[in-house]
Amino acid sequence: MGRRVAIVGTGHSKFGVRNDVNIAELAYEAISKAISSAGIEKKEIDLVVTGYVGGWSSEGLAPVVVMEYAGLTGKPGYRIEAACATGSAAIKTAHDAIASGEADIALVVGVEKMNESPTPTVVEFIGRAGNYFWEFENFGLTFPGYYALYATAYMGKYGATEEDLCRVAVKNHYYASMNPKAQFPRAITLEQCMKSRYIAWPLKLFDCSPITDGAAAVVLASEEVAQKLTDSPVWIESIGVSVGTSNLSKRDQFTSLNAATLAAKMAYKKAGIDPENPAKYLDVAEVHDCFTIAEILAYEDLGFAKRREGYKLIREEQTYIGGLIPVNLSGGLKAKGHPLAATGISMAVELTNQLLGKVEKGRQADIKNGRALAHNIGGTGHYAYVTIYSLSKPRA
Amino acid sequence: MTRSLPVWWRRRIPRYRLIGARCKECGKIHYPPRTSCPYCGSNSLEEVQLPRRGILESYSVIYSVPGDNRLNAPIIVGLVNINGVRIVAELTDVLPGELSTGLEVEAVVRKISETSDTGIITYGVKFRPVLGAGSGAGQDTGEA
Ligand SMILES: [Zn+2]
Numbered sequence: 018m019g020r021r022v023a024i025v026g027t028g029h030s031k032f033g034v035r036n037d038v039n040i041a042e043l044a045y046e047a048i049s050k051a052i053s054s055a056g057i058e059k060k061e062i063d064l065v066v067t068g069y070v071g072g073w074s075s076e077g078l079a080p081v082v083v084m085e086y087a088g089l090t091g092k093p094g095y096r097i098e099a100a101c102a103t104g105s106a107a108i109k110t111a112h113d114a115i116a117s118g119e120a121d122i123a124l125v126v127g128v129e130k131m132n133e134s135p136t137p138t139v140v141e142f143i144g145r146a147g148n149y150f151w152e153f154e155n156f157g158l159t160f161p162g163y164y165a166l167y168a169t170a171y172m173g174k175y176g177a178t179e180e181d182l183c184r185v186a187v188k189n190h191y192y193a194s195m196n197p198k199a200q201f202p203r204a205i206t207l208e209q210c211m212k213s214r215y216i217a218w219p220l221k222l223f224d225c226s227p228i229t230d231g232a233a234a235v236v237l238a239s240e241e242v243a244q245k246l247t248d249s250p251v252w253i254e255s256i257g258v259s260v261g262t263s264n265l266s267k268r269d270q271f272t273s274l275n276a277a278t279l280a281a282k283m284a285y286k287k288a289g290i291d292p293e294n295p296a297k298y299l300d301v302a303e304v305h306d307c308f309t310i311a312e313i314l315a316y317e318d319l320g321f322a323k324r325r326e327g328y329k330l331i332r333e334e335q336t337y338i339g340g341l342i343p344v345n346l347s348g349g350l351k352a353k354g355h356p357l358a359a360t361g362i363s364m365a366v367e368l369t370n371q372l373l374g375k376v377e378k379g380r381q382a383d384i385k386n387g388r389a390l391a392h393n394i395g396g397t398g399h400y401a402y403v404t405i406y407s408l409s410k411p412r413a
Numbered sequence: 414m415t416r417s418l419p420v421w422w423r424r425r426i427p428r429y430r431l432i433g434a435r436c437k438e439c440g441k442i443h444y445p446p447r448t449s450c451p452y453c454g455s456n457s458l459e460e461v462q463l464p465r466r467g468i469l470e471s472y473s474v475i476y477s478v479p480g481d482n483r484l485n486a487p488i489i490v491g492l493v494n495i496n497g498v499r500i501v502a503e504l505t506d507v508l509p510g511e512l513s514t515g516l517e518v519e520a521v522v523r524k525i526s527e528t529s530d531t532g533i534i535t536y537g538v539k540f541r542p543v544l545g546a547g548s549g550a551g552q553d554t555g556e557a
Contacts, residue, residue: 162473166492169472169473220473265501266501267499
């Protein structure tokens with residue numbers, strides 16, 4: 018449906034506490050690299066889509082500030098928001114504009130400066146990501162608390178342990194140690210994770226992704242333009258999107274995210290991937306590990322593991338390089354960092370570089386199928402985006 | 414947090430009592446109460462008092478607590494299943510080590526918070542283990 022769309026340029030800032038730059042400067046670190054790697058001039062850009070959640074940052078109209086600093090004033094542009102899935106929503110929006118023929122070249126940027134607010138403010142703001150009156154104001158249920166309810170239900174039903182959760186953190190920190198863009202480029206031990214303090218039992222500090230400043234950008238182009246610009250476009254083969262309930266109490270089970278399951282189904286169908294055995298079609302995946310339990314739920318929602326058996330994948334190290342399917346070789350949200358609106362775009366940057374064989378030694382996946390998957394969740398399964406990236410031109 | 418008295422006043426009833434809304438067309442019960450049914454599209458719903466006993470489906474002990482509830486940390490939050498209607502609420506009169514999924518719990522009215530600036534004390538529903546109840550115990554289906 019519509020015209021084919023490819024990634025032709027990528028840029029990624031260093032993630033972490035970035036008090037050294039303002040939001041426009043941070044965004045421009047990613048934008049300038051994306052534009053130069055695409056080999057285009059700014060005047061060729063038809064559309065600028067800015068992903069930004071904000072709320073903790075001093076800039077209210079970040080896209081305007083970002084575009085002015087980048088020298089893109091005057092072009093069509095707007096802000097996209099879908100909580101922690103904002104980056105994927107921004108890519109989808111730009112993709113659709115190109116697919117429809119509205120634009121030939123679009124710049125997509127996601128930026129967040131979460132450290133401009135003190136931690137309790139950020140915790141309160143993110144806590145409102147659920148159903149504010151009924152679950153936050155009444156009971157003080159925090160964002161880690163939402164995922165903790167999933168963790169408790171999952172562990173109680175299937176026999177996963179706190180060690181299994183920590184194994185996810187150990188893997189993601191291990192790969193982050195080889196990613197210079199990561200907020201925490203260092204390995205941790207299982208013992209370190211198990212000994213860290215509880216934030217929302219059974220989730221400990223090392224089960225949680227950090228508060229991060231960062232930016233990521235991609236340049237998308239139509240088929241005709243992409244083939245003029247590069248010999249190695251990375252195609253957006255399919256995107257599945259689903260929205261979950263606002264109230265957690267409206268959900269009928271707490272061992273998987275329905276929205277993610279539905280989004281995966283849509284993405285697989287369009288790409289012609291067998292939902293019973295998707296790992297066979299893919300080389301690598303970036304999944305939304307805002308908390309370690311979320312990565313285990315993702316294994317099942319994406320069909321990498323059977324229901325009830327997601328935790329066995331990490332226990333048997335099947336999501337390391339050489340296993341069934343390597344997951345979060347960037348370090349994931351857990352160790353690379355999670356600047357909300359940049360996260361989905363950071364996944365696109367990482368998977369583009371993975372598919373092109375361009376990431377650091379030690380964390381490069383073997384590319385055989387030429388396909389990669391991004392799983393980006395907003396809130397606690399409030400939004401789910403599953404995007405398939407491919408080296409070969411997708412079916413029309 | 415809400416600082417306004419009128420807003421607080423309007424919210425007093427659902428805070429104190431387990432009031433849900435039952436769809437007169439399809440019979441689904443919704444909590445929190447609402448005026449239209451997303452399942453069948455009906456606008457014909459009536460308020461119902463939910464049973465006060467349910468089963469603990471999941472829980473978490475929250476150590477990093479935001480806002481005015483910070484002084485009460487850690488707080489235990491539970492996901493309670495009352496005949497298929499789910500409620501997220503604080504658990505009380507229990508230590509974290511005494512909890513397990515499947516435990517039978519009952520609703521009680523307790524102090525929820527006290528705002529630091531206006532001094533308004535908020536009461537609301539919390540759940541506690543039913544005395545002598547164990548995992549998988551029978552469920553009271555009657556109206557409270
Ligand atoms: Zn109905």
